[in-house]
Amino acid sequence: MARWFCYLLECADGSLYAGITNALERRVARHNDGTASKYTRPRRPVRLVWSEPWPDRAAASRREAALKRLPRPVKLTFVMGAPKWPPYPQRSDAARATRAAPRRRA
Secondary structure (H helix, E strand, O other): OOOEEEEEEEOOOOOEEEEEEOOHHHHHHHHHHOOOOOOOHHHOOOEEEEEEEEOOHHHHHHHHHHHHHOOHHHHHHHHOOOOOOOOOOOOOHHHHHHHHOOOOOO
């Protein structure tokens, strides 16, 4: 069973970078070597501030996408050890209601 990770790096300029990998230590080393990401290359050194295991690549990718949509302050509170983080951002009730009832033509 392959184990994938969703992770957050803190770059030298203080920015945060989210990614996925199946070899966490090797991936962080590649980021620090400058061979992993165009974004982190000029922002080295980077350090791993958070990671979470996932059973497969698809689940890790969904988590990464959800993480990237969050505002920076939410990511920082999560990194600092927030007790529980929702798995995916929740849509508002209004957004659900508008999508739930499609319009029909008369």
